[in-house]
Amino acid sequence: MSETITTKKVTFKVFRFNAETDYLPYYNEYKMDVTSEEVVLDILNRIKWDHDGSFSYRRSCRHGICGACAVTVNGRATLACKENLHGLMDLFGDELTIEPQSVKRAVKDMIIDKSDFWEKHDQIQPYLISHIEEHPEMECAVSPEESEQLLEADLCIQCGACHYACPVVEVNEDYIGPAAFVKAYRFEADVRDEAHVARLETVSAPSQGVWDCVKCFECAEACPKDINPIEKITKLHNMLFEERVFKNPVAERHAVGFQHSIARHGLLDEGELVRYSEGNIGVLKHVPVAIKMYKKGKIVLPWNMPKSDKLDEIKKLIESSSTSNY
Amino acid sequence: MGKLQYALFTGCTAKESTPEQLKSTYAVAEKLGIELIELSEASCCGASHLQDYDDFLSLVLNARNICYAESRNMTMVTICNTCQLNTAMTKHRLDNDPELKARVNEKLAEVGLEYKGTSQITHFLYAIIDDFGLDKIKEMVVTPLSKFNIAPFYGCHNIRPSELQNESHKNPENPYVPTSLDDLIIACGGVNVDYEEKNKCCGFHVELQAPKTAAILTGNALKGAIDQNADLMVTPCPLCHLKLDTQYGHASHAVGRDVKMPILHMQQMVGLALGCTPDELGLEHNLYGKVPFPA
The missing domain is CATH 1.20.1050.140 (Glutathione S-transferase Yfyf (Class Pi); Chain A, domain 2)
Known part of the structure; x- marks a missing residue:
């Protein structure tokens, strides 16, 4: 069974930069006929083999396993060996801009300095920490149900797509980032691992940890293996409460405050959430903005707080369905 | 119908x-x-x-x-x-x-x-575009917003994760090149402004937990729109609106320049085009800026 191979004309704008010789990056333009069978890596190869031997990029397995060839196409994270060109044309039309994952970390063309990515991995102890007898008497078995708890976090190929798509990684160099969080979750969810609290402390420290996640879902969108990093970040949040690892009081109270508020009003009491999260002293820094908002009729005073109808139902459900405590 | x-x-x-x-x-x-x-x-x-x-x-x-x-x-x-x-x-x-x-x-x-x-x-945005119909909205415009360059700010949770959101859209939205809000701006007679941050995060969800990150993200979005000559910004999300409208002081400080600009809710923009009065649209509540009203 064979499908007809079709051809389309595409204009590629390709990022070029050599950190050793260039002051600024520039773009080369190539007009090519692209078949329905070709993936982005084929184009990178054609540029290097047919047009410019100095063009540089990483490649290895060509089967979506090694994670070396990740780039971006029109800003979208793309594993070059996996992404079909005609599919990308459906998304972006016939002008495609190929760039490295992080323009500011470019070393040569598509090759970036990925050292930050590996340093973040190092930070979360990306290995099984377990006290295993030198001569064990029985195997350390993991049941299929237990391995399902990893939620496929072990399928990560460390391509860096989610890491470099993350807006927090972009603006905060301390932030551990979605890829290393997925790795942390992979071991936290492993029944054999014994590092639980130590790793969770790293994962939840202010500025670097999961509490700085902006919940933008860029990581979920970027992952070429459908691992859904933000789902693992949420799981790590849940684990912090389960294991009672509290390193970031403002953020923890902010999450818990929603439950308090819903139990009282059904709706969120915005002002009370800020006060409860920040504490009576910390809340003072929000006063200047709060005054401006008050003057514009944007602050509901506590005694005017609206309530959901059938609040008794909500209260009853909170009582019967809560699975966490603080 | x-x-x-x-x-x-x-x-x-x-x-x-x-x-x-x-x-x-x-x-x-x-x-x-x-x-x-x-x-x-x-x-x-x-x-x-x-x-x-x-x-x-x-x-x-x-x-x-x-x-x-x-x-x-x-x-x-x-x-x-x-x-x-x-x-x-x-x-x-x-x-x-x-x-x-x-x-x-x-x-x-x-x-x-x-x-x-x-x-x-x-979301109401998709209800009026897909169910009611963009063409019908266009026909009902009585005050075209033709004087204005309007920057759309989509807000993460309407466009990502795309797999989930497209279950609720009749016309799938490309999270890297979303078009719904741009189309709505054009239907209202405005000029849609293209800028890099239109589908990016405003930082609202870490306002308390990571104020610096939140302020930079807000500042970048406003800066991006201003640099493309936007007169005002419009968003379908009240959380983005809160962040962009009330936190411009912190945002300006974070990006080292004044990034104040009027921010409208998507409903306010459509309302203006359909001939609602400023009072009907609650424009007096918007924190910053003399919200331009088409005369």
């Missing part, structure tokens, strides 16, 4: 810090002849934060909200991107996991409710 009817999930913000959004939603609905029945029983969606603390509880509460749209036999319409995310995510998870659905229904049964999965959930 009969009159469009929806069950309106207002969320919390529209009842507190963005009253102008609720007001302008009703004003636009009236102009378009859309009937909105408020889900007065609904609770907060948890805003992705309750989910960090107690995932199961957030599912139960969101499923309860959906039950009230189901009992009215209506599509639920949201006016907040984060409400949309959490409600649609709950629906997606329950509809795809019978065991989880049974566990949630066991709890809901205690208050005499059952989640069935019969109601669709969509």
Whole structure:
């Protein structure tokens, strides 16, 4: 069974930069006929083999396993060996801009300095920490149900797509980032691992940890293996409460405050959430903005707080369905 | 086509810090002849934060909200991107996991409710574009916003994760090149401004936890729009609106330049084009800027 191979004309704008010789990056333009069978890596190869031997990029397995060839196409994270060109044309039309994952970390063309990515991995102890007898008497078995708890976090190929798509990684160099969080979750969810609290402390420290996640879902969108990093970040949040690892009081109270508020009003009491999260002293820094908002009729005073109808139902459900405590 | 009817999930913000959004939603609905029945029983969606603390509880509460749209036999319409995310995510998870659905229904049964999965959930933006129709809106414009360069700010939770959101859209939106809000601006007679940050994050969700990150992200978005000559910005999300409208001081400080600009709710923009008065759209509540009004 064979499908007809079709051809389309595409204009590629390709990022070029050599950190050793260039002051600024520039773009080369190539007009090519692209078949329905070709993936982005084929184009990178054609540029290097047919047009410019100095063009540089990483490649290895060509089967979506090694994670070396990740780039971006029109800003979208793309594993070059996996992404079909005609599919990308459906998304972006016939002008495609190929760039490295992080323009500011470019070393040569598509090759970036990925050292930050590996340093973040190092930070979360990306290995099984377990006290295993030198001569064990029985195997350390993991049941299929237990391995399902990893939620496929072990399928990560460390391509860096989610890491470099993350807006927090972009603006905060301390932030551990979605890829290393997925790795942390992979071991936290492993029944054999014994590092639980130590790793969770790293994962939840202010500025670097999961509490700085902006919940933008860029990581979920970027992952070429459908691992859904933000789902693992949420799981790590849940684990912090389960294991009672509290390193970031403002953020923890902010999450818990929603439950308090819903139990009282059904709706969120915005002002009370800020006060409860920040504490009576910390809340003072929000006063200047709060005054401006008050003057514009944007602050509901506590005694005017609206309530959901059938609040008794909500209260009853909170009582019967809560699975966490603080 | 009969009159469009929806069950309106207002969320919390529209009842507190963005009253102008609720007001302008009703004003636009009236102009378009859309009937909105408020889900007065609904609770907060948890805003992705309750989910960090107690995932199961957030599912139960969101499923309860959906039950009230189901009992009215209506599509639920949201006016907040984060409400949309959490409600649609709950629906997606329950509809795809019978065991989880049974566990949630066991709890809901205690208050005499059952989640069935019969109601669709969509954001008001997509309701008026897809269900009502962009062409019909265009025909009804009485005050084209032709003087203005308008920067669309989409807000993460309406466009990502695309797999989930496209379950609620009739026309799938490309999260890297979203078009719905641009199309709406054009339909209102405005000039849509293209800028890099239009589909990026405003930082709202870490306003308290990571204020510096939040301020830089807001500042970058405003800066990006201003640099492309935007006169004003428009967003379908009240949380983005709060961040962009009330936090420009911190944002300006973070990016080292003044990034003040008028921010309108999507409903306010449509309302202006349809001939609503500033009062009907609650424009006096917008924090910064003399909101330009087409004369």
